[in-house]
Amino acid sequence: DYVVVVDQWPAESSLANIHHQTKTGGGGPFNVIKDLRSMDANLPLSIVGLLGNDDNGRWLINDCKKSNIDTDQLHIADDDTPTSYTYVISVESTGRRTFFNQRGTNSLLSDKHFDFKRLLEKNPSNLFYLGYLTILDELDRIVDNETIAAQLLKKAKDFGLETIIDFVSLYNPLYSKVAQLTLPYVDHLILNELELGFILNQSFQQGTISQIEQAARLLIETYSVQRTVTVHFD
Template sequence: MPAARKASARKGILAGGNWIIDQVKMIDVYPQREQLANITGATVTGTGGSPYNLLVNLAKLNAGIPLAAAGLVGKDAFGNLILEDCARHSIDTKLLKATSDAPTSYTDVMTETKGGNRTFFHNRGANALWDGSDLDFNKTGPCFFTSAICSCSTSWMVPTKNMAPRRPGSWQRRRRPGCGQVSTP
């Protein structure tokens, strides 16, 4: 089969990048340094990360195309939660690996009961270890790749250190002919 026909026969979306668990905690007030705030309610656990949100939302919309995940989670309860949620949404996780070298990334979202102001405490965890070098686009089923590999800075989003030298050219060089790609730092 000619390469152009092979590429056009592939379909779907592969999303790679950050896989995060958000733990939202309601607090009575944001404390001054070395002061106490009270957690006033139950912790609500949610999921996040650009590729995760994209794939889950497409699944909920019944997009009708194959969806696949790429990245790294920890071999822990949060990593299991992400993998189980992907399975519930029929998201292929062959390229979403688990590691014992770091925990699954998580963010504690401290939310003031009055006013709803939020402050984020983030653990990059396994996301900091993934640079996409394990992806071989010639062996993936989906034809469209999107990525968002970011870490939180004090005022803006910046590419993850390991990914920065690889972008954007490395994705472009490794993608299959006839397939699309979107990358964001």
């Protein structure tokens, strides 16, 4: 992530002042695994992904190694596709953030990049987190009425892993379909009120806690999420 703090969100064709800018790792998998490491220095942690053969990719590998995170399955693309990155534009006075994402190698990440047998032999684990669904193009693909992500999650569960899925707040016409075909293999679902609405084809931006709780129950009872649904919202 390139986090850019500005004085205001500009109207189109106008200007905002950048107050400061920092480079950091970002995205669900990186943030979760770094938080886990900060909580427990001895927890066995492994990260799986596809990076570009570039400075950003090397930076991420080195950063994970410094935190004693297993990087054996951080693969490097064999072409010039860049490591995925995001410009996070944060308005200083409100803290509100807007995201501009280059999917890069994330769009090429597929089930072939995950070797659960080898991973678990090296680092015994019980949780598998995958994010962000709906912007992982290869894993979002639908084959024989099943997403590649669903096949991957099924395999993870066969290895005894609890599965955790995180969505992203970017609508596309297949959003609900991808969710429907994937959620039966999800133990723990994390999403916000926008993503909840994209899945159920309705708006929860002005929803009450009761309405959101009812929608979360629907994801378990009708969409077959196995254990928990966590909805975070303003």
